[in-house]
Each structure stands twice: as C-alpha cells, then as structure tokens.
Amino acid sequence: MIVQMEDTTAAKIEKKLNQLRDENGVVTLGRVLTLVVLAQAGHSEVAVEAANYASHEHPCRIIVHVAHSRTDETRLDAQLRLGGDAGASEVILLHGYGKLAEPTETLVSALLLPDAPIVAWWPHDFPQNPSRSSIGCIAHRRITDSARAGEPYESLSQLSQQYRPGDTDLSWTRIxxxxxxxxxxxxxxxxxxxxxxxxxxxxxxxxxxxxxxxxxxxxxxxxxxxxxxxxxxxxxxxxxxxxxxxxxxxxxxxxxxxxxxxxxxxxxxxxxxxxxxxxxxxxxxxxxxxxxxxxxxxxxxxxxxxxxxxxxxxxxxxxxxxxxxxxxxxxxxxxxxx
Structure with missing residues (x-):
C-alpha cells in the first residue's frame, strides 16, 4: 500500500499511520528500532531498497528524509509505504523543500518509535560532525559512507577527526x-x-x-x-x-x-x-x-x-x-x- 500526502506535517503523517493501522491492520508494532535515512534528491530509492532488505532481519520503522532545493517554497510532501511495498517495515518518505530541506530532530520526532533505538544513516554526503548534527545527537548509531561522499578521502580524514563512539562507516563494513x-x-x-x-x-x-x-x-x-x-x-x-x-x-x-x-x-x-x-x-x-x-x-x-x-x-x-x-x-x- 502506498499513500501520498502533499503539503503535510509530521503530526498529520502519524495520525494517518494510526488510521491505516486501525482500518487495515497492515502494520504490526514489533519494531526493534527506527532507521532515519538522510538522503539526497535523486538517490533515495537505492537507500530505501537497502533499508527494506535490512528490515527483513531487523523489523523497523524507516524514515527517509529527502533533501530538495533550499530555495524552493517551504513545504513537506510525504509518501507512506506499508505492507508489501515496505518489506518487513513501514517506510515514511519525507520530501523537504525550502527550510524543511534540512533534516532536524523537530521534523522527525513525532514519527520516531517510542522507547526504540535510533540509527541514523547518511548514504552519501554527511554533516561536518555527524554526532553533533540535529539527527546525529539523538541517534544511538551513526552510519556514514565515505566511499560515496563527494570527496572520499577528505571525508575519511573528517571522520577521523570527528569520531565519537557509535559512529561507523560502510567503507569499513565492506571489508x-x-x-x-x-x-x-x-x-x-x-x-x-x-x-x-x-x-x-x-x-x-x-x-x-x-x-x-x-x-x-x-x-x-x-x-x-x-x-x-x-x-x-x-x-x-x-x-x-x-x-x-x-x-x-x-x-x-x-x-x-x-x-x-x-x-x-x-x-x-x-x-x-x-x-x-x-x-x-x-x-x-x-x-x-x-x-x-x-x-x-x-x-x-x-x-x-x-x-x-x-x-x-x-x-x-x-x-x-x-x-x-x-x-x-x-x-x-x-x-x-x-
């Protein structure tokens, strides 16, 4: 099931999820974590596919923030994927424009699973200091990928200087x-x-x-x-x-x-x-x-x-x-x- 929501808010999205759960029973509550994916426009589907695959082993709620142009009019569009369209999870895609192109704790807090660990994943470029970013501050684990960043080796050096316990990099996982x-x-x-x-x-x-x-x-x-x-x-x-x-x-x-x-x-x-x-x-x-x-x-x-x-x-x-x-x-x- 795929549900489109335009010019919406996080509170409306959560309300819609509860409504779908009550009406269709397509979403279970046995989630072990919340995976927050901080993606770029045009690259989000690859990240969603990987998250869906991982969710069969680790049932979770997947929140994908897709950053669009910061010069656009501020608005938030959403797409909810439930049941067979979301693997073993429920996927919430947030398309942020204008001021909402910047992912923040305020934006996603209403959608986080209560009392569940939070994992933040940057599939491409990542903040100067992932652990001190708005999403990174609330995450138990922070996953980056220096190989897919714009400047791989500068990113590796950056990760070295800014490392905090809980950080990891998929370039390390690949070996x-x-x-x-x-x-x-x-x-x-x-x-x-x-x-x-x-x-x-x-x-x-x-x-x-x-x-x-x-x-x-x-x-x-x-x-x-x-x-x-x-x-x-x-x-x-x-x-x-x-x-x-x-x-x-x-x-x-x-x-x-x-x-x-x-x-x-x-x-x-x-x-x-x-x-x-x-x-x-x-x-x-x-x-x-x-x-x-x-x-x-x-x-x-x-x-x-x-x-x-x-x-x-x-x-x-x-x-x-x-x-x-x-x-x-x-x-x-x-x-x-x-």
Missing amino acids: TNWRIQLAAVLDQVGPVTVREIVLEGSDVTPSIVLLGVWLSSKLDAPATIITDDSRRGLDRVCLVTDDGAVQLHRPGRTVAVLSQPGQPDQQIAMPVRDLNACLAEELRRLDADEVYGEIITSGLATAQITTRTAGQDTEQDAASGTADSPEGAEGTREAGNE
Whole structure:
C-alpha cells in the first residue's frame, strides 16, 4: 500500500499511520528500532531498497528524509509505504523543500518509535560532525559512507577527526569478510613475523586504506597499496613473512584463493558485499564498534601506509596523496566492490 500526502506535517503523517493501522491492520508494532535515512534528491530509492532488505532481519520503522532545493517554497510532501511495498517495515518518505530541506530532530520526532533505538544513516554526503548534527545527537548509531561522499578521502580524514563512539562507516563494513579470512589465516599459521603487507586493487578506495591501516596496526608492519586500472576493486592481499608469502586473492566476485607456503591452494567463498548486506550487518549491533574507532582515529594517524601504481617505483603517502589524485576520484565508482 502506498499513500501520498502533499503539503503535510509530521503530526498529520502519524495520525494517518494510526488510521491505516486501525482500518487495515497492515502494520504490526514489533519494531526493534527506527532507521532515519538522510538522503539526497535523486538517490533515495537505492537507500530505501537497502533499508527494506535490512528490515527483513531487523523489523523497523524507516524514515527517509529527502533533501530538495533550499530555495524552493517551504513545504513537506510525504509518501507512506506499508505492507508489501515496505518489506518487513513501514517506510515514511519525507520530501523537504525550502527550510524543511534540512533534516532536524523537530521534523522527525513525532514519527520516531517510542522507547526504540535510533540509527541514523547518511548514504552519501554527511554533516561536518555527524554526532553533533540535529539527527546525529539523538541517534544511538551513526552510519556514514565515505566511499560515496563527494570527496572520499577528505571525508575519511573528517571522520577521523570527528569520531565519537557509535559512529561507523560502510567503507569499513565492506571489508568484514577480508578481515575475517585474514584473521583466520593468521590464527592457522601460528606465531609468525610479517615483514610487509601488500594490498592490490583497481584503485585506492577508503576501504582499501582502512584494511591496510588495520593490518599495519595489528601486525606492526608497513603496508603498500598497489593500484592497477585493469583490476576491479580490492582483489589481493599478500602478507610477506619469513617463511614465505601468505596470499588471499579474489580474481572474480565470489571465490577467493588462499595460498600458503608448503600447502596446496584453498578456495574460499568470499562474495563481494553489496549495500544491502553491509547495512544489514551494521543494524545487528547498537553498541560502539571499538575496533573501527581505534582504526579511524589513532590507526589512521600512525599506520605505515604507502601507495603506488603498478609498474611504478614512486611511492606517496596514502593519507595525504590520494585525496586530490586521479586515483581518489576513481575510488567512488568502486564503492561496494571490496
């Protein structure tokens, strides 16, 4: 069921939801959280699709604020999606114009589920300080996506400076499978000294930088990111040890090959993670991600990371050299291919 409401208010929307619940019984009340999505005009449907997918695992009320032009006449249009049109949730799309193009606590407060955690998600650009924004202040978790922001590497640096417990970034979530497999490999090989870490992919995306920082911080070894335009996303991580190279290589999009000294190659299921899977993972926890907090703050500032193009010997600092480089501009297109 889809209901359109033009030039309305949050109070009228809540009243309409209660009316539909009484008349049709299409909405249940077993919601575990409120997901507030702060989207941009023209990009909201992708975010709604991901939220709907995640809602099958985490039943919730989804409030999507779509920011339109601030120069338009101030008004609020809404669309209510219930039942089959909203997955396992109820979706409220708020199209804000003029002064209402700015999402605020006042605008959404009447629509929040009582006594339920609040998760705020910025699918693209996000405020200078997410935790101090009007919506971020009331949220238990704050999800950003530096890879899809206008300036990915400036955004990564910004998140590092403004981090507060409860913040997370989907560029970090995209490398969950890589971290799980690499940690399992190191547990399997036992105590070993890693001399160097090499990460290879199509470009220097925020996800590759975060993976390099995590590995460098945990293994106390320098990391080098090698880029090659013929590749697609992150596809190889090599740990150079005294006993030989331990390598995890994903040449396609579903299966990775693990190579270890003295052992036959092993195939591992490791599909590329899409936006739906990443958002669903982040909604599984409402506590702070302490590992991400450590990596985005102290790790990003102190890790030994360099980057170079395949076939070139010139290296540059990943944190300072990629933000304005051609590789940095390309990185946004590869978001989701880690």
